[in-house]
Amino acid sequence: MKSKPDPVQLDSWDVRILSEIQADGRISKSELAKRVHLSASACSERLRALKAAGIIEGFYARLSPALIGGMIFVMVEVVLDRHRLEDQRHFETAIQEIPEILDCWAIGGRVDYLMRVASPSMAAYQDFMEGLLQAGLGIDQYYSLVVTKPVKSNSPIPLSALRQR
Incomplete structure (x- = not known):
């Protein structure tokens, strides 16, 4: 079983850098350094450290589903037929390889x-x-919730509370 990594202590410079790159992942290192009021070398070193620590997991382009031919999105609640750890691991491993599943969260409740x-x-x-x-994933029941329109999505993680540290 994977253990959760310990949270990394972020200082105000790290929070500023993370806030800027969440808003614009394509920002140049020199522009980033200007915006956070650090030298280019200090900013680059902090950026490298944030990547090495795993805080920055990657960069991607946000696409417009409507403009690439339209897609529907469905939130799917899944109930497994068995709740042994091996059944959960089997399900979680299998869905990693399914591109149509964009996100999956293990949740508590019904x-x-x-x-x-x-x-x-x-x-x-x-x-x-x-x-x-x-496919033999152990799905007992599923409930489909069709997304009728996006209201808010792909929001950056709110880092303002971290500035209080």
């Missing part, structure tokens, strides 16, 4: 997992879910 699934249509989504049920 369901075991909450997934965000992308699909080109409702018919394709239904076929996808039928395939998951046949």
Whole structure:
């Protein structure tokens, strides 16, 4: 079982850097240094350390689903038929390789997992879910919640509270 990493102590310079790159992941190192009021070398060193510590997991482009041919998104609540640790690990390992599953969270409450699934249509989504049920992942029940419109998504992590440290 994976253990959670210990949180890294961030100072106000780190928080400023992280805030800026969350807002603009394509910012140049020199512009970043200007915005956070550090020398370019000090800023680069801090950026390297934040990456090495695993705080910065990567950079990506946010795409517009509507402009790339449209997609539907479905939040899927999943209940496993068995709740042994090996069953959870089997499910969690298997879904890592499924590109349609954009996110998956283990949660407490009446369901075991909450997934965000992308699909080109409702018919394709239904076929996808039928395939998951046949794949031997241990899914007992699932509940589909169709996203009708995005209201807020891909928000940066609020770092303002960290500045109080």
